[in-house]
Amino acid sequence: MPPTPRPGDPAPQLDLPTLTDDRASLRDLRGRPVLVSFLRHAG
Amino acid sequence: MKVRDRWDDLEAVDGAALFVAHDEPQALRDVLLGDELDAAGLPFPVLVDRSREAYARWGCGRIAWWRLWLDPNVWKQYWSLLGRGMSIRGAGGDTLQLGGDFIVAPDGSLAYSRPQQRDDRPAVGELIDRMHEVAAPARN
Numbered sequence: 001m002p003p004t005p006r007p008g009d010p011a012p013q014l015d016l017p018t019l020t021d022d023r024a025s026l027r028d029l030r031g032r033p034v035l036v037s038f039l040r041h042a043g
Numbered sequence: 044m045k046v047r048d049r050w051d052d053l054e055a056v057d058g059a060a061l062f063v064a065h066d067e068p069q070a071l072r073d074v075l076l077g078d079e080l081d082a083a084g085l086p087f088p089v090l091v092d093r094s095r096e097a098y099a100r101w102g103c104g105r106i107a108w109w110r111l112w113l114d115p116n117v118w119k120q121y122w123s124l125l126g127r128g129m130s131i132r133g134a135g136g137d138t139l140q141l142g143g144d145f146i147v148a149p150d151g152s153l154a155y156s157r158p159q160q161r162d163d164r165p166a167v168g169e170l171i172d173r174m175h176e177v178a179a180p181a182r183n
């Protein structure tokens with residue numbers, strides 16, 4: 001597994017399909033603070 | 044999702060949120076969202092990473108099964124669910140996969156990095172406070 005990204009590092013890429021069959025990318029939110037939350041599991 | 048309840052605080056700093064899940068999409072809709080709302084009603088997108096490549100890229104690993112079952116927080120959550128009359132339903136995903144919380148600054152750099160080591164998610168209030176700190180220099 002790659003090393004954990006640390007504060008100050010460029011944020012890793014994030015571009016994935018969404019639950020609404022759309023697509024979302026972190027790149028599109030440049031200029032705004034963004035909370036990125038990885039869920040453990042749903043159930 | 045407690046962030047949803049604090050959405051006004053995020054909007055106050057023009058903040059955005061991306062949630063990432065690895066479970067099968069229909070199971071996510073059933074278990075995560077339940078009957079109260081559909082995914083289109085959320086103020087943020089839920090991204091689906093079935094391969095967990097993004098999880099790995101962001102440093103979110105897996106926990107050893109014996110560490111999971113020795114964690115009192117896990118038992119506390121399960122008892123809490125049962126106490127509220129809810130069943131423990133799996134979404135078919137990997138229950139050993141850990142998550143994590145990160146805050147990306149407006150310039151694209153990482154301002155906060157907190158991959159889970161066990162069931163140790165930070166409080167939503169802490170994340171909101173960090174979002175405000177990150178947004179402040181950009182607004183000045």
